[in-house]
Amino acid sequence: MKMRFGRLAIAAMLLTGSSMVVANDGTSVVGDLPGYGEDAYFGEDAAYTAVPESNESYDYEDEIVDGDEAYQGDSIMGDVQPVGHTQRATQRASGRSVMRQASARINRSNAAMPARQMYPTQQMQPVSHQMMGSGYNEGGYVDGGYVDGGDCGCGDNSCGGGSSCGADMSCGCGSSACGGGSSCRTHKRMCKLFDRSQGNTWAQMDxxxxxxxxxxxxxxxxxxxxxxxxxLDPAISPSTRTVFGGENDAELSAGFRADAGIWLTDNVGVGGRFWTLAENGQSYAFSGNGDDISVGRPFFNTNSALFAGNNGGEDSLPIALTGVAGGPDLSGSVNAESALDIWAAEAYARLRFGCTKSCQLDFIAGYSHFDIADSLFINSTTTIEGTGGAPPAGSAVGDSVSYLDQAMAENTFDGGQLGFEMVMNRGRWTARSLTKVHLGNMNQAIAINGSSITTPATGAPTSNPGGILAGNTPIAVERDVFAFAPEANFKLGYQFRPNVALTVGYSFIYFDNVALTGTGIDRLVDGATLGTGLNDNGFLEDDSSLFVHGIDLGFVIDF
Structure with a gap:
C-alpha cells in the first residue's frame, strides 16, 4: 500500500509536468523542460506508455486503470515513452495525457488499416520533443484529416508540397488548386504576354x-x-509680292520611325533603324482673267534692248492681266509645287560601356543611308484676250503659250555612324539620350529641264525645248562630296508595364552638304528668246544645308 501511494505521488508529479507541455492544444510555450535527458528514462519510477510493434495494429478503448496494472501484464507491448509524449492530435485536443489513455484491454487484429493510422515502433522521446524545429514532423489530425509524418517537400502532397515546390510554381494555367482551372482567362494571358520582361530583344516605334x-x-x-x-521692282509696281518661292517656312510633316534589335551577349547587341517623313512641300494654283489680281512669273531679263541703261532689269511673264496700258488683257492659269522627301535606314552594333542599377551607357557604331529628294514643278498657260490694247507683233487674239519648268535634286548619303546612348532609370521613369554623328559620302544629282508649247488661234501647236527658267538644253549633273550629319535625340518614358513604356522626345538632325533645287535655279533669262527654243539658261552649283527637328511620340517594347 505504501508503494502504491509513492507511485501515485510520482504519477501526479509527472501529470503536472505533462500538463505544462500539452497546454494550449498540446503545444508547449516554455521550451524544453530541464532534467529530460538520458536520466529521464530511469527505472520503475518513471511512467511510460506502450508503443505497439510495427507489424501489429491495435484498437484502444478508453478505460482508466491505476496502480501496477498500468505498467504490468501482457497488455503493454513494445518500447515505452514518457508520459508527457502525446501520440495523436485528437488526444492533445482533448487535453488528456497518454497516461489517462492507457488501455486495459488490447484487441490484436491483423486486419489491414490505412497507413496513416499505423503506429511504427518509436524510440523513447522526452516530453519536450514537441518544441523541436519543423524538420521533425509527427502525424496528426489537421482540418478533419490525418496528416502523415515524415519529410515535407516537392512531391509530398501530405504537407502541401504537391508535384512542384512553392505556390508560384504550382498555381497557374491548368492548376485547379488555386482557381486557375484548365485554362487562363484572356486578360490574364495578355498580361502574361506583356510581363515578359528581362528579355534580349527590343523594339521602339515613334x-x-x-x-x-x-x-x-x-x-x-x-x-x-x-x-x-x-x-519685283518697287519703282514699277510697289504692290508686287511673292506667293511661291522665295523664303518660306516649311510645314509640319508626319513620319514614322522603327528601331529594333537583339542582344547577342550581355554586352554586345545588333540592331536596325528605319525612319521616313511624309512629303513636305509648298503649292500654288491660280486660274482667272486678272480682274481682281494680276499674276505673273518673275525673272531677271538680260536683254538690254528692252531696258534703259542697257543693264537689264526685273521683268515678268504675265499670266493674268487686265487694264494695263500698252497691251491686251490676258487670262490664264498656273500650277506650282515643291516637295521634300526624306527617308533613312541604319544598321548598327552597340557595345555596353558601363551599367549600374539606374544608368546604362552604350557605344554605337554602324552603317547609315539617307535619301533626300527635293523637287520643283511649275506649269503655266497665258491666252490673249480680245480686250485692252493690241496684241504684240506676230500674235493674235486667242493665241496661247504654255511653259513647263521642272527640277529634281537627289542626295544619297552612305557612310558610317559613331555615337553614344545613355539610359537612366528612376522607378517607372526612364530618360534616354542618343547623340551620334554620321560621316561619309554624299552623292548629289541634279536634273533640270523644260518645254514650251505655242498654240495659235488657228493652226497647229508648236513645241520647243526650254521653259522660262529651264534652258533649251536639259541639265543633268552629278558629283560626290564629303558630308557629315550630327544627330541628337532625347526621350522621357514611363513604364506602365514591366516591358512596355510610353515615350515623348525631341529629335534633331543636320545635313551639312546637300543640293536643293531652289539654290540651283538660274533666274537670268534672255526675254527675247522665250518660247523660241533658243534660250540657254545655266545652273548654279551651290552647296546648301538642311536640318529637320521635332517631337517624337512612341513606345518601347522589350521581349
Whole structure:
C-alpha cells in the first residue's frame, strides 16, 4: 500500500509536468523542460506508455486503470515513452495525457488499416520533443484529416508540397488548386504576354511630328494689284509680292520611325533603324482673267534692248492681266509645287560601356543611308484676250503659250555612324539620350529641264525645248562630296508595364552638304528668246544645308 501511494505521488508529479507541455492544444510555450535527458528514462519510477510493434495494429478503448496494472501484464507491448509524449492530435485536443489513455484491454487484429493510422515502433522521446524545429514532423489530425509524418517537400502532397515546390510554381494555367482551372482567362494571358520582361530583344516605334528647315529659292510666282504689272521692282509696281518661292517656312510633316534589335551577349547587341517623313512641300494654283489680281512669273531679263541703261532689269511673264496700258488683257492659269522627301535606314552594333542599377551607357557604331529628294514643278498657260490694247507683233487674239519648268535634286548619303546612348532609370521613369554623328559620302544629282508649247488661234501647236527658267538644253549633273550629319535625340518614358513604356522626345538632325533645287535655279533669262527654243539658261552649283527637328511620340517594347 505504501508503494502504491509513492507511485501515485510520482504519477501526479509527472501529470503536472505533462500538463505544462500539452497546454494550449498540446503545444508547449516554455521550451524544453530541464532534467529530460538520458536520466529521464530511469527505472520503475518513471511512467511510460506502450508503443505497439510495427507489424501489429491495435484498437484502444478508453478505460482508466491505476496502480501496477498500468505498467504490468501482457497488455503493454513494445518500447515505452514518457508520459508527457502525446501520440495523436485528437488526444492533445482533448487535453488528456497518454497516461489517462492507457488501455486495459488490447484487441490484436491483423486486419489491414490505412497507413496513416499505423503506429511504427518509436524510440523513447522526452516530453519536450514537441518544441523541436519543423524538420521533425509527427502525424496528426489537421482540418478533419490525418496528416502523415515524415519529410515535407516537392512531391509530398501530405504537407502541401504537391508535384512542384512553392505556390508560384504550382498555381497557374491548368492548376485547379488555386482557381486557375484548365485554362487562363484572356486578360490574364495578355498580361502574361506583356510581363515578359528581362528579355534580349527590343523594339521602339515613334510617330514623328517634325519640321524641315524652310528652303530658299528665287521668286517664282508673284501677284500684284489689279491693273498693275506683277514685277519685283518697287519703282514699277510697289504692290508686287511673292506667293511661291522665295523664303518660306516649311510645314509640319508626319513620319514614322522603327528601331529594333537583339542582344547577342550581355554586352554586345545588333540592331536596325528605319525612319521616313511624309512629303513636305509648298503649292500654288491660280486660274482667272486678272480682274481682281494680276499674276505673273518673275525673272531677271538680260536683254538690254528692252531696258534703259542697257543693264537689264526685273521683268515678268504675265499670266493674268487686265487694264494695263500698252497691251491686251490676258487670262490664264498656273500650277506650282515643291516637295521634300526624306527617308533613312541604319544598321548598327552597340557595345555596353558601363551599367549600374539606374544608368546604362552604350557605344554605337554602324552603317547609315539617307535619301533626300527635293523637287520643283511649275506649269503655266497665258491666252490673249480680245480686250485692252493690241496684241504684240506676230500674235493674235486667242493665241496661247504654255511653259513647263521642272527640277529634281537627289542626295544619297552612305557612310558610317559613331555615337553614344545613355539610359537612366528612376522607378517607372526612364530618360534616354542618343547623340551620334554620321560621316561619309554624299552623292548629289541634279536634273533640270523644260518645254514650251505655242498654240495659235488657228493652226497647229508648236513645241520647243526650254521653259522660262529651264534652258533649251536639259541639265543633268552629278558629283560626290564629303558630308557629315550630327544627330541628337532625347526621350522621357514611363513604364506602365514591366516591358512596355510610353515615350515623348525631341529629335534633331543636320545635313551639312546637300543640293536643293531652289539654290540651283538660274533666274537670268534672255526675254527675247522665250518660247523660241533658243534660250540657254545655266545652273548654279551651290552647296546648301538642311536640318529637320521635332517631337517624337512612341513606345518601347522589350521581349
Amino acid at each position: 510617330l514623328l511630328l517634325w519640321f524641315p528647315q524652310g528652303r530658299k529659292s528665287p521668286s517664282l510666282i508673284a501677284e500684284s494689284d489689279a491693273g498693275t504689272l506683277p514685277i
